[in-house]
Amino acid sequence: MKQLLSFIRKEFYHILRDKPTIMILLLMPVIQIILFGFALTTEVKDTRVAVLIPENDEATSRITERINASAYFDVVNIIHSNKEIQETFRDGNAKLVVSFESGFAAKLKHDGVAHIQLIADATDPNAANSFTFYMQNIITAYQQEIMGQFKNPYQITPEVKMLYNPQMISAFNFVPGVLGMILILICAMMTSIAIVREKEMGTMEILLVSPMKPIYTILSKITPYFVLSCINFTTIILLSVFVLKVPITGSFASLVVVSMLYIFVALALGLLISTFAQSQVAAMLISGMGLMIPVMLLSGMIFPIENMPWPLQWFSNIIPARWYISAVKLVMIQGLGFSAIIKEMAVLSFMALVLVAISMKKFKVRLE
Amino acid sequence: MDKVITASNLTKQFGHFTAVDNISFEVERGEIFGFLGANGAGKTTAMRMLSGLSKPTSGVGKVAGYDIHTQSELVKKNIGYMSQKFSLYDDLKVWENIELYAGIYGMNDREIKEKTDKLMHELNFERERDLLVGSLPLGFKQKLAFSVAIFHHPQVVFLDEPTGGVDPVTRRMFWELIYKAAEDGITIFVTTHYMDEAEYCNRVSIMVDGRIEALDSPMNLKKQYGAANMDEVFQKLARKSQRTE
């Protein structure tokens, strides 16, 4: 028994005297509670809505007001033509478009019936279900109100149209996320571990004291993982298309291009991590915890970015996975082409350049 | 004559490879017994068997009165162990390390406190008592590690190349600690690559290819092999090795 106690005490000493570990162990739960409690939510809140109003009239303004007043929604744009609907979704400006038919108020008054179309981005089917449900409630409430006021049986029938994922397959939403996570994990973690292993084994010393240019060492570490990642990418796509039935409705070429770019960013990230990780275990922890958790929580793969408080939204901008996942969704699910993902490509290219520049600078020609 | 270690036909096989081939010997209480041999000759395997860490394939052995095959846990309780690789915890203080190991070997608090005070005084470590072991120079660490290994006054202490890389003065101070322990009745079983240290032993055994090729006092071995010192004895014997590993 005494043995057990002394050992337990010793283990406590080890933990307490290792400041970095203790910080992680005690801070992590706090951060997670705050994140999950306040910031990350799948609740419908301030969902961005665009309203298509062919001509302004009393009813449409009222309903629009109600929508805006609701805590669930935020009217971000008022559009006037069908063409703008596609643009709205493509640019990610809104998740839902409320489309009033032409002459809405008049039809309501005279015919007692008017139509509203709710066009939802069903990439995330669960979210789509939620906000169309809430929207329908608002409309019904308005309907009740005017019925009560004017003592006429008014009827506003909302027609729901789910875009991009008419069958509401949840795989649509997580395939891009999985791609984003797996690629960054493999490339960054494995690359950094491979380079640090050389340092740990002591063979890095011999390689440095040789005519071999350090760039060759780097390239030789990166290449196998690049190849592996391409294989993984292919596997995931094949499985998604043929087994999960997630189609690639957009340009396959753009998907490949943006994926290659993303892999490159991930490799550069791995390189950067290797320049300051002192041991393989450290490299693994930094890539694992430092990458996986932000990617899972803040890249938009599980929790919608729009629902996050703005500091986190801002932070999510520096996570490469966020841009990649967004590009993949646009191509695979919304069926768009190269021009739609220019922004994402530009951001990823910029990240790649910056990471490579920093890594090259930090890559030591000497041991210290 | 009290035999604190006895080994009869001890053998250890790993698959087809016989690491330790039928060795037999005895060590008396209070003896300083040197266990020499080239790398790969089977020394480490033999020591592992004797310290209860590994079960022999065949043969019998007794350490501190307990059978190494069937009573290995009791063997472990009654021995001390120190090696170059195994050392104290760098992020624990000097006295914390002592307390930990003493506790593992079942000493009670009062005993531990008394003995710790005594040890600190003897080693002149009073200033260093509260320091983290990691901050001590190698020589201090070695001495401390040895003292911790014998803190619970075991019957035998196994030392695996304890003085590797240490400076000459500290090396000798270390051996003086060994002498003192032997005088206190602790049997010392030590392996080393420093041939001059072989001279400090009462008797020395030299393993070649898994077998004990020589076992006697340094003086007798030198006479037997017509050698001026133990280094020459070793060279003559080890050259016969077939085991090119």
Next chain:
Amino acid sequence: MYAIEAKNLYKNYFSEKSGKFAGLGNSKTQYNTNLNSPSGDLGVGVSFEVNEGEIFGIIGPDGAGKTTLFRILTTLILADKGTATVNGFDVVNDYREIRKCVGYMPGRFSLYQDLTVEENLKFFATVFNTTVEENYELIKDIYQQIEPFKKRRAGKLSGGMKQKLALSCALIHKPTVLFLDEPTTGVDPVSRKEFWGMLKKLKAQGITILVSTPYMDEASLCDRIALIQQGRFLNIDTPQNIVNQYKNKLLAVRSKNMSKLLKDLRSNKLYENSFAFGDAHHLSVNSLEFAISSLEEYLLKCGHIDIQITEIQPTIEDCFMEISRDVARRV
């Protein structure tokens, strides 16, 4: 031109983990129990030269600064102060040139554990822009001993074999200067002896060798040596000169009870500089004031029998201990 030239090399690490200063050159260290330097000497680095074709030994215990020195000379780390050249190239500015023409064997024989003997050799050959065949003559003697195991993974070799492989890999591109950092540590005496035999053969081919070791007996196998302790060179000279510089008389003292002998010697202030040295105790005495007869008398009085007292030539180890003692006393 010297093969290696170092001027005032100084490197001070504050080791976070151990909380003490370590490195090369005179610095105040917390545990300078032997070597407290007067403050005027602080900041002075080490200097020495190695001639072409020499075997130069850096002899000293762990933590003395050997590896730091090697890493500075092989351009792996930068010194805080001082300069050094290898083959005339500066270690800071011309490091690329140095890295083309030196061979380096760091401690722990850094090899790729999961590559075979053959694969390791081939790999290092290509790293140095050459092939195994091109310079095979140079490593033939060494490599032939491990050739039977060429398909075995390096991780499964014994210490002696790893040593030979590591040496082969360091020589594969026919370097002009060889840096060997503790190549014999942890290896058994037989392999150690063989290794030094190989070094002598390499010297005969004109290769300059800088080798470090904690084993003082290997010092006599070098052309010149530098004794190093706690970051400082205690002496630089040929082994024979160092032995000749031994100030005192050295005696080997034996009796039937060696353990009691040591105690009795130590307890007498006249004979306090006595140390166990294998089969005899070495006693260092001031030659002028000493008489063997009075020592014998003293020992007889203590009850010793079979007393033997002979004057002997000091070994490097004796010199090392004397010098470090003197430096400690200078404080």
